[in-house]
Every structure is written in C-alpha cells, then in structure tokens.
Amino acid sequence: MANRNYNSNNRRESRKNYRENLPKPRWHRVVKLLLMAIFLLLLSGVGLFAYYAKDAPNISRASLESGGSTAFYTPNGKFLLSLGSEKRIYAKDSPDMQLLKDAIVSVEDKRFYKDKLGIDPIRIVGSMLSNAKSQSISAGGSTITQQLVKLSVFSTDASQRTLRRKAQEAWLAMRVQREYTHDEILEFYINKVYMNYGNYGIGTAANYYYGKKIGELDLSQTALLAGMPNRPTIYNPYVYPKYAKYRRDIVLQAMLDNKKITKAQYNQARKESIKKGLKPHQQKNQSNIRKIDDPYIKEAVQEVKNKGFDPYRDNLKITLNINQKAQRKLYELANNGQVPFTSDTMQVGATVVDPSNGHVVAIIGGRHIPSTVQLGLDRAVQTSRSTGSSIKPVLDYGPAIEYLNWSTAKVLDDSKYYYPGTNIQLYDWDNKYEGQMTMRHALEQSRNVPAVKTLKEVGIRRASRFARQMDINVPKTAGLSVGIGADASSLQMAGAYGAFATMGIYHKPQFVSKIETPDGLVRNYDSEGIRVMSKATAYMITDMLKGVIKHGSGTNAQIRGLYHAGKTGSVKYSDQELARYPSYGATPKDSWFVGYTQSYSMGVWTGYDNLKDGTISGIGQQSAQLLYKNMMSYLMSNKENVDWQKPDSVIRARIIKNSNPPVVSSTGEWQLFVRGHAPAGIVDDSSDYDSSEEQTSSNSTQNNYNEQNRTITRKKRPTESQSDENKNDAGHDRDQTNNGNNNSPENKPNNHDNDSSHSNSNENSDNHEGNSNPANDGEHDH
Numbered sequence: 161m162a163n164r165n166y167n168s169n170n171r172r173e174s175r176k177n178y179r180e181n182l183p184k185p186r187w188h189r190v191v192k193l194l195l196m197a198i199f200l201l202l203l204s205g206v207g208l209f210a211y212y213a214k215d216a217p218n219i220s221r222a223s224l225e226s227g228g229s230t231a232f233y234t235p236n237g238k239f240l241l242s243l244g245s246e247k248r249i250y251a252k253d254s255p256d257m258q259l260l261k262d263a264i265v266s267v268e269d270k271r272f273y274k275d276k277l278g279i280d281p282i283r284i285v286g287s288m289l290s291n292a293k294s295q296s297i298s299a300g301g302s303t304i305t306q307q308l309v310k311l312s313v314f315s316t317d318a319s320q321r322t323l324r325r326k327a328q329e330a331w332l333a334m335r336v337q338r339e340y341t342h343d344e345i346l347e348f349y350i351n352k353v354y355m356n357y358g359n360y361g362i363g364t365a366a367n368y369y370y371g372k373k374i375g376e377l378d379l380s381q382t383a384l385l386a387g388m389p390n391r392p393t394i395y396n397p398y399v400y401p402k403y404a405k406y407r408r409d410i411v412l413q414a415m416l417d418n419k420k421i422t423k424a425q426y427n428q429a430r431k432e433s434i435k436k437g438l439k440p441h442q443q444k445n446q447s448n449i450r451k452i453d454d455p456y457i458k459e460a461v462q463e464v465k466n467k468g469f470d471p472y473r474d475n476l477k478i479t480l481n482i483n484q485k486a487q488r489k490l491y492e493l494a495n496n497g498q499v500p501f502t503s504d505t506m507q508v509g510a511t512v513v514d515p516s517n518g519h520v521v522a523i524i525g526g527r528h529i530p531s532t533v534q535l536g537l538d539r540a541v542q543t544s545r546s547t548g549s550s551i552k553p554v555l556d557y558g559p560a561i562e563y564l565n566w567s568t569a570k571v572l573d574d575s576k577y578y579y580p581g582t583n584i585q586l587y588d589w590d591n592k593y594e595g596q597m598t599m600r601h602a603l604e605q606s607r608n609v610p611a612v613k614t615l616k617e618v619g620i621r622r623a624s625r626f627a628r629q630m631d632i633n634v635p636k637t638a639g640l641s642v643g644i645g646a647d648a649s650s651l652q653m654a655g656a657y658g659a660f661a662t663m664g665i666y667h668k669p670q671f672v673s674k675i676e677t678p679d680g681l682v683r684n685y686d687s688e689g690i691r692v693m694s695k696a697t698a699y700m701i702t703d704m705l706k707g708v709i710k711h712g713s714g715t716n717a718q719i720r721g722l723y724h725a726g727k728t729g730s731v732k733y734s735d736q737e738l739a740r741y742p743s744y745g746a747t748p749k750d751s752w753f754v755g756y757t758q759s760y761s762m763g764v765w766t767g768y769d770n771l772k773d774g775t776i777s778g779i780g781q782q783s784a785q786l787l788y789k790n791m792m793s794y795l796m797s798n799k800e801n802v803d804w805q806k807p808d809s810v811i812r813a814r815i816i817k818n819s820n821p822p823v824v825s826s827t828g829e830w831q832l833f834v835r836g837h838a839p840a841g842i843v844d845d846s847s848d849y850d851s852s853e854e855q856t857s858s859n860s861t862q863n864n865y866n867e868q869n870r871t872i873t874r875k876k877r878p879t880e881s882q883s884d885e886n887k888n889d890a891g892h893d894r895d896q897t898n899n900g901n902n903n904s905p906e907n908k909p910n911n912h913d914n915d916s917s918h919s920n921s922n923e924n925s926d927n928h929e930g931n932s933n934p935a936n937d938g939e940h941d942h
Contacts, residue, residue: 230471251363256375262420263386353389380432383411455525460671479674481519502780509539515658518667546645548729559626568600569831571820572610604712615643629692630656650763658761664698695807716785726755753784
C-alpha cells in the first residue's frame with residue numbers, strides 16, 4: 161500500500177516536472193516583456209517629470225492675483241506704458257458669482273470641482289492621443305488650474321509648447337491645487353483672463369461692456385463673458401456679434417448639459433439679442449503718450465505676435481527700440497504746423513531707422529488722428545502705394561553697379577521710348593527727352609527713360625533678387641514700369657536705404673529688442689545684419705544720391721553742412737482717376753522722400769487716403785522733403801556728422817561730361833568706377849577731390865551738426881565754403897508730374913488704390929527682358 165502511494169506521488173512529481181520543462185508559449189514572453197517595458201517607461205517618465213519639474217519657476221498668491229498686463233519699456237529700461245488700459249475691477253468670490261462660475265466650469269473644465277490633483281488624467285490622455293496623431297504638441301488637456309498657471313507664469317510662445325514646459329505647468333498646477341481651494345483658484349482665474357480693449361478680468365469686462373457688476377448680469381450676458389477668454393478679439397460683441405452669439409450659445413449648451421440651467425432657461429437665453437444691455441461703444445481718450453506712441457505700439461504688438469507670443473495673455477516685459485524723444489518730435493512735426501501740408505486731410509506715413517542695427521527709432525502712421533483711436537491704420541507700413549522714383553536706386557541703378565559694374569559715368573540715352581512689344585510711350589516728368597547723359601545725371605534729375613532702360617539691361621529677375629534681399633518684394637514677372645514705381649512702405653524703404661548708409665550691410669527693421677516672460681525666459685532679437693551688396697555699389701549710389709539733394713530733384717531737403725543722401729518719388733493719377741477728378745492733372749497722387757546719414761535712414765510718404773479727400777498741391781508737394789529735413793536736422797543735432805569714406809574697390813576720376821568712352825580731364829566732372837572695370841588709362845585720383853561739388857559741405861572730418869544755427873564745428877579746412885541751404889527751396893521737383901499732357905492715352909499707370917499688380921514681362925535671361933506689356937502698369941512716377 162505504501163509502495164503504491166509512493167509510486168503515485170512519484171508519477172505526479174514526474175508530470176509536474178515534465179510540464180515545467182515544456183517550452184513556454186510565445187505570448188507568455190511577450191506579455192512579460194510588455195509589462196517590463198511599461199514599468200520602465202513609467203519609471204523613466206516619472207524620472208523625466210521630476211527632472212523637468214525641479215526647474216519650475218516659483219508661483220505665489222501675488223502672481224496668481226496679479227492683473228497680467230504686458231508692459232513696454234524703453235531701451236534704457238524705463239517703463240513706457242501697459243496694454244491694460246482699463247483699471248482692473250477685482251471680483252471677490254461671493255454668492256453673486258455662482259452663475260458665472262457655473263458657466264466657466266461647464267465650458268472649460270466640467271470636472272473641475274472633482275479634481276484633486278490640479279491636472280485631469282482623462283483630458284491629458286485624450287490630448288496625448290490627439291498630439292500623437294498630429295505629431296505636435298498642439299491639443300490641450302489643461303484644467304482651469306493649469307490655465308491659471310499658464311496665465312500667471314508662462315507664455316503662449318509656440319516654441320515653448322514642449323514636454324519640459326508641460327511638465328512644469330502640471331507640477332505647478334498640482335502645487336496650486338494643494339495650497340488653494342477650488343473657489344480661490346476660480347476667483348484667481350476670473351480676475352486674470354484678458355477680455356479685449358485692455359480689460360483684464362471678467363469683473364472689469366462686466367463694467368466695460370454692460371456697466372454692471374458680475375452678479376447683476378443675466379444668463380445670456382454671463383454666458384457671453386464666460387466664453388470670451390477663449391478668443392476675446394473674435395468674440396467681441398461690438399465688432400463680431402455673430403461670432404459672439406455662436407460662442408455664447410456654446411456656453412449655454414455646456415451649462416445645460418452640465419445641469420446648471422434648465423431647458424426653459426436655455427431657450428430664453430438663446431433667444432436674447434447678443435447686443436441686449438451693451439453700453440454704447442465709446443473708447444476713452446488715450447493718454448498723450450499712448451496717442452503719440454500708438455503706431456509704434458501697434459507694430460510692436462504685431463512683431464511680438466509674429467515671434468510666437470501673445471502680448472494680451474502672456475504678461476510680457478517687452479523692451480522696444482523706440483527713441484521716445486524722436487517719436488514725440490516726429491508726431492509734433494506732422495501735427496503742429498511746423499511742416500506745411502496742403503490740407504488737414506492730407507496724410508503722412510514715415511519711419512526712422514538706425515541703419516547700423518535695424519532699430520526702428522520712430523514711426524508715424526498719420527496726421528490728426530482722433531484721440532479715441534487705438535492701434536489704428538498705420539500708413540507707415542502700408543504697401544499698397546507706389547514708391548515712385550524713390551525705388552530707382554534699389555531696383556535700377558544699384559543692381560546695374562552690382563551686377564554689370566557700371567560707373568557713374570555710364571552714358572545712358574534719354575530719348576523717345578516705347579515699352580517693348582507695345583505702343584505705350586514712356587515720358588519723363590517734363591514731357592521732354594535730353595538725349596545722352598551719365599547715370600549720375602539721370603539719377604540726380606530723376607529721368608524715367610534711362611531708369612527703365614537700365615532695368616531692362618539688368619533684367620527684372622536679377623533686379624528683383626537684389627531688392628528682395630532688403631525686403632522689397634518685386635515680382636519677377638513685373639513689367640518694366642516697376643523700375644519707376646514699386647509697391648513698398650516707408651518702413652521697407654527706410655530699411656533698404658539703410659543698406660546704402662552702412663556700405664552694403666542690411667539690418668531688417670525691428671521694433672522689439674527683447675522679450676521677457678514671467679517664467680524667466682529672455683529672448684534678444686538684435687541681428688548682425690547681412691551683406692546685400694558690395695561696398696562699391698553702396699558708396700557709388702550714396703555719392704550720386706548726395707547730388708539729388710545738392711542740385712537734383714531733392715533740393716528742398718537740403719541741410720547745410722550735413723553729409724546725407726536721398727531720393728524723391730512721386731506718382732501720377734491714372735486716366736480713370738483723372739476722368740473723375742480732372743483738376744488733379746497737374747498734381748501728384750503720392751509724394752515721397754527717402755534719405756539717410758550714417759546714423760539714420762528715413763522714409764516719408766505723403767498723400768491722401770481717398771481720391772475725394774483732395775490732391776497734393778502747392779507747398780504740399782514739398783511736404784515729404786520738408787518733414788525729412790526738419791526731422792533729420794533734429795536727429796543729427798547731437799550726432800557726429802561723418803562722411804562716407806571711399807573704399808579701395810572704387811576709383812575716382814574727373815571725366816569729360818558725357819564722353820563715351822570716358823575721357824579723363826582736369827576740368828571734368830567727378831565720376832566713380834568699380835576697380836577692375838574702369839577703362840584703360842583711368843586711375844584713382846583723389847588728391848584734390850572736394851565733395852562740396854557733389855554735396856552741401858566740404859570733405860573735411862566734421863563733428864556735432866548743430867540744428868539751431870546749422871553750422872559745422874570743423875576740424876580741418878575751415879575756409880571751405882558751404883552752399884546756400886535755401887538756394888533751391890522754391891525749386892521745381894523734377895520727380896513730379898506737373899503737366900497734364902503726361903497723361904496721354906498711351907501712358908496708363910495703375911490705380912494703386914485698387915490694384916497693386918504689375919504687368920507681366922516675358923524674359924529670356926537675366927540680362928535681357930522680353931516683351932513687356934505695361935498697359936495698366938504704366939508710369940507710376942514722373
């Protein structure tokens with residue numbers, strides 16, 4: 161019996177050993193490995209979370225209660241102004257706020273009061289799946305607590321949507337959830353959100369939109385304000401009532417689904433007009449400094465947005481490149497009568513840039529702007545108006561020197577000319593042709609035919625590429641008439657001319673130099689600039705543009721003793737426009753001046769917003785030059801007045817007028833050549849060069865241009881004469897259309913108010929343009 165039991169046990173043991181020694185199914189190993197991988201993944205995730213969270217910024221009650229308004233500072237760190245224009249009305253938690261709290265929780269985070277962590281794992285998983293599909297971190301799984309943390313210490317910069325930022329945000333949300341009650345967190349949030357028009361907090365918004373306290377709002381009004389923080393500009397009931405109603409109804413539906421309101425309440429609130437109870441929208445007068453700085457702030461805000469931040473939500477500290485004194489001076493010159501304009505409705509757009517770094521020093525977007533307008537139309541950056549002849553150095557003659565190595569003595573033909581392949585005749589400003597002339601003379605006197613012929617020789621493709629380096633966008637398919645007028649802003653023109661001022665280095669104009677976020681992120685935006693042309697090209701263009709001011713089309717911009725260069729521009733009316741307003745025939749539609757020293761580059765546009773507003777007549781035809789003259793005089797009053805030094809890549813020689821090929825003569829005109837491309841026998845001759853022949857002052861080193869007496873403290877050659885500043889103040893602007901005959905049927909310019917396109921040009925190579933059809937594109941400038 162015992163033996164039988166022994167054998168039975170032995171058999172069972174043998175079977176057990178047999179089963180254990182059998183090979184395991186593959187799925188056993190897969191599950192084991194999968195569980196191990198999940199464990200390691202969770203362990204590494206916790207470790208990574210802890211690693212990121214340890215560097216999270218501090219968060220305090222003060223930061224949670226703060227208003228969250230972005231502030232602007234001057235380059236020296238002085239506070240300038242804040243985007244929060246309304247004094248915040250802080251709404252303390254009370255029974256009167258219950259309806260608003262129900263609305264916010266229903267639409268933003270319906271599990272808010274059940275949340276004990278500060279984060280919502282269900283929403284996070286959903287967000288992770290969505291982000292995995294899109295291969296980005298775009299979908300949000302944020303609770304109200306996380307949104308509060310984001311508004312208090314983080315930015316909305318797209319580049320900051322990283323795992324590190326998300327981990328720190330979650331960690332801080334967990335801390336906030338431990339330290340504050342749900343009602344306190346909701347109170348912080350209600351008083352933090354941006355509600356448009358410089359309003360921060362729903363308590364402030366209730367007073368701004370309805371003139372009421374939060375507890376006095378009805379259900380429909382409460383739902384609207386609860387939904388606005390999502391997109392406060394789009395859900396603005398004054399401007400976009402349809403979108404506002406759409407958002408309000410979403411909130412009401414969420415409240416119904418969350419059982420915070422009844423079906424009857426829902427139906428009644430949905431029927432209510434979105435404008436019921438709204439106060440008449442009357443913006444308050446701006447402060448004086450805000451009125452003066454408004455165009456600058458508008459462009460700074462846009463620049464900050466382009467960099468990925470939201471200045472209305474991110475509580476940023478933004479350092480501007482503004483020179484506040486210069487900004488005020490530019491505003492005064494345009495508005496106080498010191499610079500004459502044809503009428504009060506005549507407008508201006510002007511920009512001052514430091515060419516050495518691209519800093520926008522000052523900008524003005526219009527004259528006589530109502531004090532209630534905020535972030536209004538900025539004419540200084542509009543690109544729908546033709547530049548007229550001020551484009552010629554950038555698109556015609558600059559590329560000719562850069563790519564074809566032309567000299568300033570290059571002989572051009574100013575004779576009767578038709579655009580290739582058409583019967584459209586090109587006219588100069590005086591309806592005359594002067595025959596053979598140098599490139600220097602053609603640019604100084606703003607002759608149109610030589611400019612267009614030069615562009616044809618260069619090729620629009622190459623010219624467009626040259627201009628595009630300086631952010632002047634000219635289509636490669638544009639017609640040849642673009643050579644006497646392209647669409648660009650005063651900001652773009654000041655930036656492009658700045659590259660001439662710096663001997664060929666271009667710095668993109670910038671309004672903002674630094675952005676600081678509440679979590680300590682600091683971004684600096686100064687750039688080193690890029691070389692866009694040779695020193696020879698920049699110097700030779702500058703040398704010719706000095707002559708524009710000395711004895712060319714820009715004599716009204718003369719400033720005695722100052723080394724500066726510049727170019728005029730004007731645009732004529734189309735035949736269609738003149739048919740409606742025939743009295744405009746002898747006046748320009750737009751008038752420009754762009755000029756520069758080594759310290760500043762300034763672009764000025766003048767004109768009218770609408771045809772019916774008037775035309776540029778009388779002294780108004782000189783307003784652009786006179787604004788430049790007064791502003792540059794002010795800017796240079798405490799700056800060193802320095803002439804440009806000829807680079808070794810340029811040869812200077814006296815050349816007999818219009819000689820072709822160039823002939824050297826001791827009595828000839830000073831001309832410049834690119835070294836290595838000058839005709840045989842022409843050598844550098846600078847021994848007796850006197851730039852006063854090309855400019856209003858001597859070539860001696862000079863310092864401290866004085867605005868009041870317009871004199872120079874000279875270091876050398878004190879006996880050299882200076883030209884009379886007022887010699888040509890009443891002179892005729894050779895750049896303007898002053899003869900109605902210039903508007904012949906064959907010569908049809910674009911109406912740039914309605915159509916900024918140019919005609920197509922079929923080109924076979926960079927050096928040769930095919931048939932251009934400039935009809936409807938005609939002469940922008942004469």
